[in-house]
Amino acid sequence: MSLVVYSAACILGVAALLILRRPRRALSDPLNASTCAAILLGGVCFVCSAPATLAAVNELTGVPNFGAPMTYSAISAFSASLMILLINWRGGPAERIRRWVYSIGIAYTLVIAGVIALFALADAPEERLTDLDTYYANTPYMREMIVLYLVGHAVCTLVMCVVCVRWSREVTGILRAGLRLIMAGLALDFVGFVAAKTTAVAARWAGHDLDVLSTVVAPPAVSLGGLVFSAGFVLPRLLPAALAQWRSYGDHRALAPLWAELRTVPTAPKPSPPRWQLPRGRLYYREVRILDALLALQSRYDGQVRERAYAQARGQGACADEAHLRAVAAMVVDAARQSPQAEDRVVTEPVDASRLPTSAFCDTGELVRLSRALARPPAVGSDREGTVRASHG
Template identity: 60%
Template sequence: MSLVVYVAAVVFGLSCVVLLRRPATALRDPLTLSTCVAIVLGALVFVCSAPLTLAAVNDLTGVPNFGAPLTYGMLSAYSCSLVVLLINWRGGPRDRVRRLVLRAVAAYALVVVAVVVLFALADADTERLTDLDTYYAGTPYMREMILLYLAGHSAATVVLCVMCVKWGREVTGLLRTGLRLILTGSLLDVVGFQATKYTAVAARWSGHDLDFLSTSVAPHMASLGALTCSAGFVLPRLLPAVVAQWRGLGDYRRLAPLWTLLRFVSNTAPKPPAPWWQSPRERLQWREVSIHDALLALAPYFDDRVRERARDAALRAGRTAHQARLAAEAAMLADAARRAAAREGPLDTPSCHRLHATEVSGTGGLVELAEALARTPAADAVGEGTVRAAHGWNHG
């Protein structure tokens, strides 16, 4: 069982690492900070509850079952962090948020203190690593300690379920998906962990033995519920960034025909110090800057006659006005790159035409120009010539 719990703790903790990609910025955001605290405490609960950890803690302290109040206190802290996370997620006036957070922390601090006091008063000299809840279900003070930590955790998860249902009706998109995942994970915790614990303890009170619910079913269901909750916490914060990086990678690749044609010109943009380490968005930004520099450098070579002939041909072929403009600009650009690579002089009266790619913000215009260039028949031959000319252009 220890292996399952440790794996759950590692996976649970990794979601915190994902949220803390930029620690200096993330830690200033109360929502991100409270999310990470909840995830870290949840991972620590798993670590503390593993039989191997319990045995090590008991040996180090010399107190049989000392790992029990440690685990239950950590679980109470985790329950408190869920309430605090909900308060920060809901938001509102800063004073009200701070007041609610302090109340939650105070309430669960009392729970932690009560757990420790009850354990100190109890007679629990027999070490139990997997079935402590049921073994001591009828022992004075231990019985109350067990019910107290379960009740505290139940209160937090029930509030979490109620708020997820309520907010799920008010929001859409990824936030609603995240709330549904949190709700699913919380229900798994309520049904799979808490209900089985309550049932196993109550069975002991009535003289029956349903310990397997507490020792075998509850840990696995708690792990599954926590991992589902962590996905709900992380998804709304992480997925938009992942989508943006994926789109950046796609745009970076779609700009390849344009970059192949122009890279011999673009020697002003700073080279990335470690291209393999950069994110797709950073690579895309560098490529955009380099392409715009190259377009500016080739402007004296733009020939309106080439552009007009290509535009008329595209219109006769049934292209729309926008498609014809892109095809004409691609042809003019390919011609300009060819003459620049051949070290022909600039035109006496260069074109004053402004490329569509320079009129629109973002990468879309450059991508359209790159796609039009890829359809230009002479583009491949021009590209090969410009690559051969790159060394001479940069060092001439």
């Protein structure tokens, strides 16, 4: 069981690190801060509830079952953090959010204080690592401590389910998907943990033995539920950024043909990009270098190359916009390949007439279209050959 809960804790830790990749910016936003707090506290709950952790804590403190109030306090703090996260996520008037946050904080602080006080009053001399809830279900003060943390967690689960159901009716798309994941995780948590634990404890009160619900069913159910509803919180936050990185990766690859033609063009020195960076950063550096190269070639563009390429593209059935892109691509390639002989070359029309409006290509999408035009005739076909022959004639 320790391996299961430790694995769940590691997954939650990775999710928190993804959100905290820029700690100063992330923690300045209440929503980011509450998301990270909830995920980290969920990981703490899993770590604390592992039998290996409980045994180590009990041995370190010299108090049998000291890990119990520690775990129950962590679960109560996690319950509070989930409710605070949901409040910050849904938003609303700042004063109302602040009032709810304070109320929840005070309520669950009292729950934690009650758990600790009841454990201090109880007599629980025998260490129990997996079945403490049922073993001490009839022990004074331990019984009340167990009921208190279960009720606190059950209230959190039910309130969050109600809020998520109502909110999911008002939203669409990825936010609704996230809310449904949260509801599914909460359902697993309530049925597999709260209801199973409560049933097992109540069975002990009635003189029956249903400990299997507490020791076998509850741990994997709460681990799975925690991962599912944590994914519901994280998905709407991370998926848009992940999709943006994926689009940047695609654009970076799409610009490869254009960059291959322009990489040898001399430009002003630029700082070397970091060796390891996300696709968006790599795309940024490639765009900057391409735009610098386009500017450096301004005086070498040949309007006749563009006109011939445009006429050929139109003759092949391309629309005016597509023909324009092919013509510009042909002119750019011609200038890039002729740049070493630029001083000996005679341009047959004024420079301004063939100047490329690079501001039109500041948008990533336009640069990608220009790059893709390189692969279509006549951008890199007969016009380039004709230009080369003319330059050497």
